[in-house]
Amino acid sequence: MKNTVSTFKKAKENKEKLTMLTAYDYSTARLFDEAGINSILVGDSLGNVILGYEDTLSVTMEDMIHHSAAVARGAKNALVVCDMPFMSYQASVYDAVTNAGRLMKEGRANAVKLEGGEEVCPQIKAITECGIPVVAHLGLTPQSINAFGGYKVQGRDLEAAKKLIDDAVAVEKAGAFALVLECVPTEIATKITEKLTIPTIGIGAGNGCDGQVLVYQDMLGMFSDYTPKFVKQYANVGTIIKDAVTDYINEVNSGAFPDETRSYKASDDVLEKLY
Numbered sequence: 011m012k013n014t015v016s017t018f019k020k021a022k023e024n025k026e027k028l029t030m031l032t033a034y035d036y037s038t039a040r041l042f043d044e045a046g047i048n049s050i051l052v053g054d055s056l057g058n059v060i061l062g063y064e065d066t067l068s069v070t071m072e073d074m075i076h077h078s079a080a081v082a083r084g085a086k087n088a089l090v091v092c093d094m095p096f097m098s099y100q101a102s103v104y105d106a107v108t109n110a111g112r113l114m115k116e117g118r119a120n121a122v123k124l125e126g127g128e129e130v131c132p133q134i135k136a137i138t139e140c141g142i143p144v145v146a147h148l149g150l151t152p153q154s155i156n157a158f159g160g161y162k163v164q165g166r167d168l169e170a171a172k173k174l175i176d177d178a179v180a181v182e183k184a185g186a187f188a189l190v191l192e193c194v195p196t197e198i199a200t201k202i203t204e205k206l207t208i209p210t211i212g213i214g215a216g217n218g219c220d221g222q223v224l225v226y227q228d229m230l231g232m233f234s235d236y237t238p239k240f241v242k243q244y245a246n247v248g249t250i251i252k253d254a255v256t257d258y259i260n261e262v263n264s265g266a267f268p269d270e271t272r273s274y275k276a277s278d279d280v281l282e283k284l285y
């Protein structure tokens with residue numbers, strides 16, 4: 011059954027956990043969908059893990075649309091959430107609505123995600139009023155990396171914790187149907203989770219959230235540039251891929267691949283008549 015915003019609402023009411031992973035292409039989306047994931051996030055983390063940028067700032071609307079459409083074709087049941095890239099919504103409500111519309115229309119997403127608190131509430135309100143579901147994102151919001159001065163846990167001191175809680179309440183009031191909390195102390199994320207009627211999805215925010223999200227290359231051991239403390243590696247697919255590629259190289263070089271079982275044979279009749 012297709013996961014929808016109602017699935018998220020019911021999960022919160024019934025205290026059932028929600029699962030989300032990032033994906034950026036059709037075949038990965040299909041695998042995650044078949045495994046039964048509730049939601050796939052086409053994260054702007056694709057800037058890091060797919061395009062090899064050092065941060066998410068260079069990711070464009072075209073990048074997001076391209077990858078979202080591929081994921082949407084592979085996700086039969088998972089709710090597809092597509093990130094709004096840097097500067098596609100911050101400057102004006104008009105930009106936000108227009109670009110959210112493109113992610114739905116061209117990227118075939120089921121919802122959009124944007125970063126920020128009170129300052130983006132007019133955008134969240136306007137987008138939801140167009141019938142586009144919005145996921146908010148607070149804590150360590152990577153599009154503000156230059157303002158933060160690095161990838162640091164957020165909401166550690168009293169003032170910052172209070173601001174996080176106020177922002178969480180504000181984005182819910184503005185119409186967000188879920189909230190991603192990234193790199194926030196467990197106790198603060200749990201407090202926010204208890205305070206809100208919409209589900210919280212944590213990443214580096216402890217076990218008190220209503221759901222969890224991870225970047226799939228991190229949880230499958232496919233990205234070695236850096237690994238945050240909160241990542242659990244469920245498989246070492248990176249090593250499996252490297253070993254398989256090494257075997258392939260060796261077999262091609264030795265002539266062991268392809269063997270007869272993986273080759274096509276011409277008929278003797280044709281061969282006899284060939285000059």
Ligand code: KIV
Binds near residue numbers: 032055056093223
């Ligand atoms: O872009 C992304 O992958 C994200 C997750 C880290 C939540 O926003």
